[in-house]
Amino acid sequence: SFQLNIWGKYLCYAALAVSLNWLWGYTGILCLCQSLFFALGGYMMGMYLMLMIGKLGAYKSDLPDFMVFLGYKELPAFWKPFYSFLFSGAAVLWVPGVVAFVFGWLAFRSRIKGVYFSILSQALTYAACLLFFRNDLVMGGNNGFTDFRFLLGMDIRARGTQLLLYEGTVLFLAACIVFVAWVTHTKFGMIQQAVRDSENRVLFSGYATTAYKLFVFTVSGIMAGIAGAFYVPQVGIINPSEMATSKSLDVVVWVAVGGRGTLYGPVFGAILVNLMKSYTTRYFPDYWLIISGALFVFVVLFMPDGVVGLPKQLAGLRKKWSARQQRIAAGAQAA
Secondary structure, three states: OHHHHHHHHHHHHHHHHHHHHHHHOOOOOOOOOHHHHHHHHHHHHHHHHHHOOHHHOOOOOOOOHHHHHOOOOOOOHHHHHHHOHHHHHHHHHHHHHHHHHHHHHHHHHOOOOOHHHHHHHHHHHHHHHHHHOOHHHOOOOOOOEEOOOEEOOEEOOOHHHHHHHHHHHHHHHHHHHHHHHHHOOOHHHHHHHHHHHOHHHHHHOOOOHHHHHHHHHHHHHHHHHHHHHHHHHHHOEEOHHHHOHHHHHHHHHHHHHHOOOOOOHHHHHHHHHHHHHHHHHHHOHHHHHHHHHHHHHHHHHHOOOOOOOHHHHHHHHHHHHHHHHHHHHHHHHHO
16 A cells, blocks of 8 residues: 555656646746646645545544634635535646636736746745745645545545555546647647747747747646645645745656656656655665755756657767767778
């Protein structure tokens, strides 16, 4: 069961990496707030799971334990719709989607791009993280949500339920990959990649690049939110640390290591880096950040196509080496 949850978490991270890769690798927008959308989706699912605990909590109250601890006598009005799984599932989609749409519309409409957009998106994540740490937001504060018991009437800790969640995560990840593969071969995808390569030329060709970027940014935020919704019941906790700015930087490392702008690279990158993190933090806990930073720098400098591009890169090096040897042999023969 532990391994099932671990690999379920890795695949949720892989789906998150695929969402960023579609935005960064195929559109050229380096977003540093992808963890925010991931956490928002997780919080929406977490609200439903918290209400399903019922009187099985520590305080034997219909209210979540953290509300009882803070002195609440009744459930806040905005929590009540989350008794419905359908509403919660819809919130997983529309809450990250609305946040992404509003932020993207304001940013792209103002022609903010490049490093300025990255800094602005990082500031959004940091502000949201500080907001969710506040107890008066009634979202669990520093501790967030945990101690989940039931999902659609099923014991969330039972192996059968965890297996269903794992299979759902696999299907969602596969759907994300198929979606990205399909879109990139359509006319929309061609324009999307043209925006990445030279936005000014696309503008001069008469296309509204703002609309394209806004659509991709919003949909990638929704994809990240769904990944977060699968993550929470498998890991068993969601708190503001999941939307910290460092989390978004981690996703960038996953995509870069796996292969930016490739179909399967982000999946391999997310799994590989998290496997390395699990091993390193167990045996060398003080050195993980140094190793992670060094890995990112190494990949950027020497492996621009990431892990999945390594065979092609090695083949190119062998071809260059062979050509060099032939030139040396030809020179020696001429001499």
